[in-house]
Amino acid sequence: xxxxFVVPEADAAxxxxxxxxxxxxxxxxxxxxxxxxxxxKARADAxxxxxxxxxxxxxxxxxxxxTEAKRLSEELGARILLKRxxxxxxxxxxxxxxxxxxxxxxxxxxxxxIAETGAGxxxxxxxxxxxxxxxxxxxxxxxxxxxxxxxxxxRMRLLGTKVVPVDSGSKTLKxxxxxxxxxxxxxxxxxxxxxxxxxxxxxYPRMVRDFHAVIGREARAQARKLLGGxxxxxxxxxxxxxxxxxxxxxxxxxxxxxxVGVEAGGRSSAPGEHAARFGPGRVGVLHGTRTLLLADDDxxxxxxxxxxxxxxxxxxxxxxxxxxxxxxxxxxxxxxxxALAAFHALSEKEGIIPAxxxxxxxxxxxxxxxxxxxxxxxxGLSGRxxxxxxxxxxxxxxxxxxx
Amino acid sequence: xxxxxxxxxRAARDGRAALVVFVEAGDPSLEVxxxxxxxxxxxxxxxxxxxxxxxxxxxxxxxxxxxSERGLAAGASLSAVLDLVARSxxxxxxxxxxxxxxxxxxxxxxxxxxxxxxxxAGVDGALVTDLPPEEGAAFAATLKAARLDPVFLLAPTSxxxxxxxxxxxxxxxxxxxxxxxxxxxRADVPSGLExxxxxVRDGVGRLPVAxxxxxxxxxxxxxxxxxADGVVVGSAVVLSMEDAVRGGADPxxxxxxxxxxxxxxxxx
Numbered sequence: 001x002x003x004x005f006v007v008p009e010a011d012a013a014x015x016x017x018x019x020x021x022x023x024x025x026x027x028x029x030x031x032x033x034x035x036x037x038x039x040x041k042a043r044a045d046a047x048x049x050x051x052x053x054x055x056x057x058x059x060x061x062x063x064x065x066x067t068e069a070k071r072l073s074e075e076l077g078a079r080i081l082l083k084r085x086x087x088x089x090x091x092x093x094x095x096x097x098x099x100x101x102x103x104x105x106x107x108x109x110x111x112x113x114i115a116e117t118g119a120g121x122x123x124x125x126x127x128x129x130x131x132x133x134x135x136x137x138x139x140x141x142x143x144x145x146x147x148x149x150x151x152x153x154x155r156m157r158l159l160g161t162k163v164v165p166v167d168s169g170s171k172t173l174k175x176x177x178x179x180x181x182x183x184x185x186x187x188x189x190x191x192x193x194x195x196x197x198x199x200x201x202x203x204y205p206r207m208v209r210d211f212h213a214v215i216g217r218e219a220r221a222q223a224r225k226l227l228g229g230x231x232x233x234x235x236x237x238x239x240x241x242x243x244x245x246x247x248x249x250x251x252x253x254x255x256x257x258x259x260v261g262v263e264a265g266g267r268s269s270a271p272g273e274h275a276a277r278f279g280p281g282r283v284g285v286l287h288g289t290r291t292l293l294l295a296d297d298d299x300x301x302x303x304x305x306x307x308x309x310x311x312x313x314x315x316x317x318x319x320x321x322x323x324x325x326x327x328x329x330x331x332x333x334x335x336x337x338x339a340l341a342a343f344h345a346l347s348e349k350e351g352i353i354p355a356x357x358x359x360x361x362x363x364x365x366x367x368x369x370x371x372x373x374x375x376x377x378x379x380g381l382s383g384r385x386x387x388x389x390x391x392x393x394x395x396x397x398x399x400x401x402x403x
Numbered sequence: 404x405x406x407x408x409x410x411x412x413r414a415a416r417d418g419r420a421a422l423v424v425f426v427e428a429g430d431p432s433l434e435v436x437x438x439x440x441x442x443x444x445x446x447x448x449x450x451x452x453x454x455x456x457x458x459x460x461x462x463x464x465x466x467x468x469x470x471s472e473r474g475l476a477a478g479a480s481l482s483a484v485l486d487l488v489a490r491s492x493x494x495x496x497x498x499x500x501x502x503x504x505x506x507x508x509x510x511x512x513x514x515x516x517x518x519x520x521x522x523x524a525g526v527d528g529a530l531v532t533d534l535p536p537e538e539g540a541a542f543a544a545t546l547k548a549a550r551l552d553p554v555f556l557l558a559p560t561s562x563x564x565x566x567x568x569x570x571x572x573x574x575x576x577x578x579x580x581x582x583x584x585x586x587x588x589r590a591d592v593p594s595g596l597e598x599x600x601x602x603v604r605d606g607v608g609r610l611p612v613a614x615x616x617x618x619x620x621x622x623x624x625x626x627x628x629x630x631a632d633g634v635v636v637g638s639a640v641v642l643s644m645e646d647a648v649r650g651g652a653d654p655x656x657x658x659x660x661x662x663x664x665x666x667x668x669x670x671x
Binding site: 013021022023024025026027028029030031168169174175178181182185186187188189282283284285286287288293295297298299300301 | 459464468481482507508510511512534538555558583
């Protein structure tokens, strides 16, 4: 038995090794400190944990099943298990964190929540939690994403949330975060900012991870029951990295379980054409945290591209950056085209239409599984693809495929 | 005493607050900025905060966001801004200059390289918005070692004991954010400002206190001048230049005219 990996926790300053921290304007220091204290108190409070557990099990649909992907396994020669976060209410893992944070906002006495969204999944999850718990919600969304995820915009509006398109910068996820932070700087007194990934200033990376760690705890127990042991390999897509860190965490101590995050390789490896941070990324500061970042020689953040809005982000959560530096996790990328092919493959072979984000993890497994004959691969299916059907239809229509 | 310290002392001796003027480097071009700096000094700016454009300016409202985008389009990288400062000093510019920006360009250049290049170029101080004391203490020490003044922010949300920490780390002056929110033009002066400035003074000792965020008119400058050692005006100057460019007028003239009006309002 290999020696256990000692999982590094964020220190008091929110550092995971050299990553993390709190790089925010002075005005936000008191609000993030207030949040840190409130979260520490809630985490230690059994009634908070019970209330969240109750919502996750009676409202969101936890636990999610572990599904054997039998036809794919047969074809590829490795046993593939799918952790089905796509079956959760609102269609993705994001609801785990949204319920946790909106519940916390209520405990903190806040009367309004705000959020950013890329693909729209976190926006929909926050809008849903806000509707459930009766608190007004505003979601910032890059205008490019508003266009390509029109269905989710309408969904948020149905839920009673105000969606504000963001026209600055690259008009995508990073600009939506900029705008949400600008709102929060002025509104912190009555507003909680429900940040949607395991990034941003301390305590967000740790708090968001904690709310998603249920994914890995369930998956580990389910795998043990099914396999009598642990999988050889655990794979998840990584944008900011919330579903991946949630899935990985329960497996971190066991070094024999290989952990792989899959990033968006986009159209090519040229700057601006992808969102793969672990190759060309350098250590930098964006949105309150020090982490791996796609930036140019002058320190300006580079534009990114991915067919999947949820992975279209230039930085990665600091805990991922630290785990990679320690050699415990590693990161691979797949292209838009590979993700699209995987989107079809999982649909046709297993009857599951994956989110384009999750399709990146599927694509890497399709590439890797033949090299792992007889092995077991646990794949985090972070969300379902209903929201992406119009995008894929449009893309393939343009490529001459009949609809 | 540093050039910044001397500027505040001189203003105090004259019975007025120091006027600190923010402009974005490269807005709308580096050539305009080079003409702008001496014009602002001549119009009555005691200190100039020269904004270094960044792709993701989370502390800034729309006016400075647009200026930042124009600056980036004009090639105002941190390196280009330092070169611009060196050229301006070589042609005799004497006004104190504080670089004002975000962490990533500075960290990307390397803190020590930045400090050495900034000092050689003739920069007097630096304020990095997203480097609060917790993350910026080492940077402050690096700046001081290069004879540059680190400037930190205090906000209405800062607990009283932070003023002490910021006072210890800062040199030249401390920058008090007058209200919660991003930069931008506002109509009023926040009501709790006098108390806020008083609280800051208790913590920072004899370091000059400058107040900014939302101050744009001579009337607001006059009101703040009675409370603080310095008044910072940014978005209003940036907007005056934007309007001038849009109307086909000279942005340098427009900014100088506004600064003259603001400078006349600093007397106590």
